[in-house]
Amino acid sequence: MAITDRNGPAPAMVEQIPTRRVSSMGRSVRRRRRTIAFLFLLPALAVNLLVIGGPGASSLYYAFTDWNGFTSPEFTGFANAARLAGDTDFWNAIGHNFIYMIFFLSVPLVMGLAGAFMLSRIRRGVTLFRVLFFIPYLIASVVNAQIWKNLLDPVSGLAAQLNKFGIHALDNIYFFGDSDLSLLSVAFVDNWHFWGFLVVLFVAAMQGVDGSRFEAARIDGANAWQEFWHVALPGIRPTLMFAVMMISLWSLLAFDYAYALTGGGPAGSSDLVSLLVNRTAFGSLEAGYAAFIALAMSALGAAFLVIFAIIRRNEDETN
Numbered sequence: 241m242a243i244t245d246r247n248g249p250a251p252a253m254v255e256q257i258p259t260r261r262v263s264s265m266g267r268s269v270r271r272r273r274r275t276i277a278f279l280f281l282l283p284a285l286a287v288n289l290l291v292i293g294g295p296g297a298s299s300l301y302y303a304f305t306d307w308n309g310f311t312s313p314e315f316t317g318f319a320n321a322a323r324l325a326g327d328t329d330f331w332n333a334i335g336h337n338f339i340y341m342i343f344f345l346s347v348p349l350v351m352g353l354a355g356a357f358m359l360s361r362i363r364r365g366v367t368l369f370r371v372l373f374f375i376p377y378l379i380a381s382v383v384n385a386q387i388w389k390n391l392l393d394p395v396s397g398l399a400a401q402l403n404k405f406g407i408h409a410l411d412n413i414y415f416f417g418d419s420d421l422s423l424l425s426v427a428f429v430d431n432w433h434f435w436g437f438l439v440v441l442f443v444a445a446m447q448g449v450d451g452s453r454f455e456a457a458r459i460d461g462a463n464a465w466q467e468f469w470h471v472a473l474p475g476i477r478p479t480l481m482f483a484v485m486m487i488s489l490w491s492l493l494a495f496d497y498a499y500a501l502t503g504g505g506p507a508g509s510s511d512l513v514s515l516l517v518n519r520t521a522f523g524s525l526e527a528g529y530a531a532f533i534a535l536a537m538s539a540l541g542a543a544f545l546v547i548f549a550i551i552r553r554n555e556d557e558t559n
Contacts, residue, residue: 352438
């Protein structure tokens with residue numbers, strides 16, 4: 241029963257009717273927009289499902305089989321897991337992956353942050369420096385690897401050129417042939433091509449930091465180091481966390497430079513899990529076991545993502 245007075249329906253009822261109608265119309269518009277967005281996204285999802293989902297699902301199946309890549313696979317349950325637990329080659333390779341990760345979470349990050357902070361203080365020519373830093377990242381890894389192979393060759397490379405000037409510091413040093421130096425030498429070459437990418441990434445992030453914060457720090461008497469530590473670094477924290485996450489994942493997938501420079505040698509001293517998977521699948525024709533190794537690394541990568549997600553959520557709750 242409607243509530244009325246001399247002038248018609250009560251104001252409360254007059255306000256409620258259009259409010260409900262507007263709310264219903266708003267939900268309809270939002271639903272239509274979501275449907276349109278999903279329809280535009282559907283082709284990309286279909287391609288991803290075909291290109292990534294299909295092979296991923298098949299790899300999950302093959303990981304629990306004995307398969308050479310050609311004949312029909314034979315289901316073996318967790319036999320590959322038991323084999324992996326006692327595989328010294330796998331533990332040797334994954335240990336090198338973690339060394340690789342520690343190296344890239346320290347040296348390139350420090351170089352990238354330092355280079356970015358110095359560039360952020362330059363007023364002219366920043367674009368030119370960005371291009372120069374980014375060029376090594378654009379060169380194909382095989383080309384970069386060959387350049388450094390030639391440079392560090394103990395017979396015809398940099399050592400031979402230094403010998404002409406009476407400098408013998410690099411004599412008989414086999415960067416890629418010494419088991420004590422091979423892994424760090426590969427990481428050095430990989431870092432040479434990679435750290436410029438971090439410089440460009442961090443410069444873009446630092447330019448997004450409010451300039452008034454730096455001005456306030458200078459007024460308070462802060463030096464360059466204090467500006468970097470107390471203003472620039474907190475200001476690019478999300479970008480820094482993203483870089484740490486991506487470097488951690490990339491370190492588990494590192495392949496190209498180790499393959500091109502050493503092939504995992506000498507004597508497995510620079511072997512990585514990706515090289516082991518490649519060698520197991522295509523060299524030993526044990527595709528099923530290789531798939532299980534890859535599955536184990538995927539699980540490790542997923543664990544990293546969960547850890548980073550928890551850290552990010554805790555930071556958001558704190559802020």
